[in-house]
Amino acid sequence: MEAPTGRELISREEVAHRVEELGREISAAHAGEELLVVGVLRGGAVFTADLIRQLWVPVHLDFVAVSSYGKGASSSGEVRLVKDVDERVEGRNVLLVEDIVDTGLTLRYLRQEFAARHPKDLRVCALLNKPSRRLATVQVEYVGFDIPDEFVVGYGLDYAGRYRNLPCIFALSPEVYQQK
Numbered sequence: 001m002e003a004p005t006g007r008e009l010i011s012r013e014e015v016a017h018r019v020e021e022l023g024r025e026i027s028a029a030h031a032g033e034e035l036l037v038v039g040v041l042r043g044g045a046v047f048t049a050d051l052i053r054q055l056w057v058p059v060h061l062d063f064v065a066v067s068s069y070g071k072g073a074s075s076s077g078e079v080r081l082v083k084d085v086d087e088r089v090e091g092r093n094v095l096l097v098e099d100i101v102d103t104g105l106t107l108r109y110l111r112q113e114f115a116a117r118h119p120k121d122l123r124v125c126a127l128l129n130k131p132s133r134r135l136a137t138v139q140v141e142y143v144g145f146d147i148p149d150e151f152v153v154g155y156g157l158d159y160a161g162r163y164r165n166l167p168c169i170f171a172l173s174p175e176v177y178q179q180k
């Protein structure tokens with residue numbers, strides 16, 4: 001498998017173990033209820049697929065895709081829904097699933113968008129969290145791992161479209177992304 005220049009930050013075993021724990025925790029919180037799981041494309045697809053198989057409550061699965069402009073420190077925070085869910089949200093227990101929360105701008109938008117549709121319950125599960133990069137205060141009920149401010153790839157996360165299929169989380173060497 002194509003591996004980038006860098007170091008393994010979180011092994012596939014650590015990821016799998018944490019996904020299992022999150023699945024248990026989320027299932028216990030929704031015992032006796034149904035859950036509408038909404039994965040955020042594209043990065044969140046891999047985590048979403050693994051997480052739902054660790055849930056023992058009845059699950060419905062849907063996806064959204066967002067696009068953001070001017071990402072980075074100077075971000076305007078403008079986020080737009082480019083693919084919406086097909087499922088009705090009103091009155092449902094909704095779990096938004098993200099691969100990573102960085103500035104928090106994407107999630108702030110998604111939380112507002114979904115809250116406006118009057119779900120019964122709205123929670124967020126993110127595999128990775130970079131608290132040091134936060135620009136927007138946003139609630140994340142379930143976090144897999146807090147990570148330092150490094151460029152991470154694998155398990156759904158990409159660099160220039162590559163490495164999403166790596167089974168672990170890799171921290172890229174700065175020379176890889178500073179070449180550009």
Ligand code: PRP
Pocket residue numbers: 040041042043044068098099100101102103104105106107157158
């Ligand atoms: C990533 C990630 C989140 C967002 C988090 O998506 O999947 O959706 O960025 O960043 P934020 O907290 O700073 O808003 P990305 O835009 O890289 O798209 P992708 O998932 O399609 O790769």
